[in-house]
Amino acid sequence: MIQRPPALEKLLEILRSLPNVGPKMSERIAFHILRMPEDKIRDFIDILEASHAEVRPCPICGHWDDSSPCRVCQDPSRDKTVLCVVENSQDVQAVSRIKNFKGIYHVLGGTLSPLEGIGPDDLQITSLLKRLETEPIQEVILATNSDMEGESTAQYISKQILSVSAKIRGNGRPEGIKITRPAQGLPSGGELEYMDELTLTHAFDGRREFDRN
Amino acid sequence: MIQRPPALEKLLEILRSLPNVGPKMSERIAFHILRMPEDKIRDFIDILEASHAEVRPCPICGHWDDSSPCRVCQDPSRDKTVLCVVENSQDVQAVSRIKNFKGIYHVLGGTLSPLEGIGPDDLQITSLLKRLETEPIQEVILATNSDMEGESTAQYISKQILSVSAKIRGNGRPEGIKITRPAQGLPSGGELEYMDELTLTHAFDGRREFDRN
Numbered sequence: 001m002i003q004r005p006p007a008l009e010k011l012l013e014i015l016r017s018l019p020n021v022g023p024k025m026s027e028r029i030a031f032h033i034l035r036m037p038e039d040k041i042r043d044f045i046d047i048l049e050a051s052h053a054e055v056r057p058c059p060i061c062g063h064w065d066d067s068s069p070c071r072v073c074q075d076p077s078r079d080k081t082v083l084c085v086v087e088n089s090q091d092v093q094a095v096s097r098i099k100n101f102k103g104i105y106h107v108l109g110g111t112l113s114p115l116e117g118i119g120p121d122d123l124q125i126t127s128l129l130k131r132l133e134t135e136p137i138q139e140v141i142l143a144t145n146s147d148m149e150g151e152s153t154a155q156y157i158s159k160q161i162l163s164v165s166a167k168i169r170g171n172g173r174p175e176g177i178k179i180t181r182p183a184q185g186l187p188s189g190g191e192l193e194y195m196d197e198l199t200l201t202h203a204f205d206g207r208r209e210f211d212r213n
Numbered sequence: 214m215i216q217r218p219p220a221l222e223k224l225l226e227i228l229r230s231l232p233n234v235g236p237k238m239s240e241r242i243a244f245h246i247l248r249m250p251e252d253k254i255r256d257f258i259d260i261l262e263a264s265h266a267e268v269r270p271c272p273i274c275g276h277w278d279d280s281s282p283c284r285v286c287q288d289p290s291r292d293k294t295v296l297c298v299v300e301n302s303q304d305v306q307a308v309s310r311i312k313n314f315k316g317i318y319h320v321l322g323g324t325l326s327p328l329e330g331i332g333p334d335d336l337q338i339t340s341l342l343k344r345l346e347t348e349p350i351q352e353v354i355l356a357t358n359s360d361m362e363g364e365s366t367a368q369y370i371s372k373q374i375l376s377v378s379a380k381i382r383g384n385g386r387p388e389g390i391k392i393t394r395p396a397q398g399l400p401s402g403g404e405l406e407y408m409d410e411l412t413l414t415h416a417f418d419g420r421r422e423f424d425r426n
Contacts, residue, residue: 005279
């Protein structure tokens with residue numbers, strides 16, 4: 001084996017620490033970076049510095065943005081009574097593609113995962129419950145992923161909200177908070193024969209009368 | 214859609230320009246970078262700057278290293294009569310794992326690819342031919358990949374070397390230069406039933422008498 005320059009070894013090491021980047025891919029990316037012309041690498045570094053300095057989690061909802069509070073929390077046209085709880089900031093972006101949803105968000109920053117040592121205190125759950133006490137929220141959509149971690153996180157948060165909801169009701173608020181979860185079923189364009197059992201079970205359990213119009 | 218911070222858009226754009234990084238992956242990497250603590254992002258930037266400044270192609274063989282000429286070209290224990298021609302610097306690293314090979318290298322910087330507009334002048338072929346005239350090279354191993362581009366590049370270089378070789382012979386050097394190419398056949402651990410037709414053809418064409426000892 002030929003010894004590699006220490007600077008290249010360090011570059012490979014830090015690239016491998018990025019999500020989904022394995023040894024082969026780290027090499028490809030490393031040599032792509034080494035081959036960048038001077039002005040391109042300068043740009044790259046400037047962009048890394050600027051984005052890291054400017055883009056921060058919103059102190060209210062946790063969505064990553066360059067304004068504080070974020071542009072969603074500052075938007076007066078949003079329906080402040082419907083709050084969508086998501087795992088991360090990318091999910092905010094995904095949900096924002098739904099034309100019919102004009103509510104606000106709350107970013108948990110992950111899901112409960114006992115195996116990885118992620119408990120309730122590692123997620124933005126306390127701040128979520130605080131918001132329910134102080135903001136005029138009537139519905140919470142628990143839009144965590146429909147995998148095991150997402151399901152159990154939704155379960156946990158739902159229970160927490162119910163207790164807070166009872167407290168709020170005691171404090172004079174007329175109704176409890178409605179808790180919903182996105183429907184599970186066949187994805188659009190999904191072919192029955194390729195669907196797993198759980199997806200099919202959810203799709204059949206949640207079947208609705210066919211709309212003949 | 215919620216508008217994204219311009220700094221984040223720029224970060225996503227430059228990440229997508231890296232090899233094998235698609236839209237989803239660029240988002241994962243971007244948020245991983247945004248979440249890095251201050252000292253980690255500083256490290257990342259320092260490593261990018263240092264590696265880009267220090268690691269350069271060797272003026273003799275084209276291998277990327279932090280010394281110039283590179284550590285292979287400077288190594289007195291290397292057999293300077295056997296030159297291995299490879300596509301890129303990662304291939305030097307791969308070939309260097311072969312215990313029996315102690316020769317020197319020449320990095321082409323790619324392969325001929327008319328479709329991508331890469332011709333002979335875009336590769337380090339002229340410098341290779343110069344080396345054959347001035348260095349005591351007796352064998353050239355054309356170790357380009359065994360795909361179409363690699364094969365045709367090896368073909369092209371072989372022809373170029375033959376003409377130079379004739380010239381050298383005219384200049385008083387006793388013999389021509391031997392040109393070889395790594396054997397093609399079954400990869401170690403390869404299962405016959407999963408091999409493509411071309412691999413099997415090469416393996417059968419190149420069959421050797423079974424060694425019974």
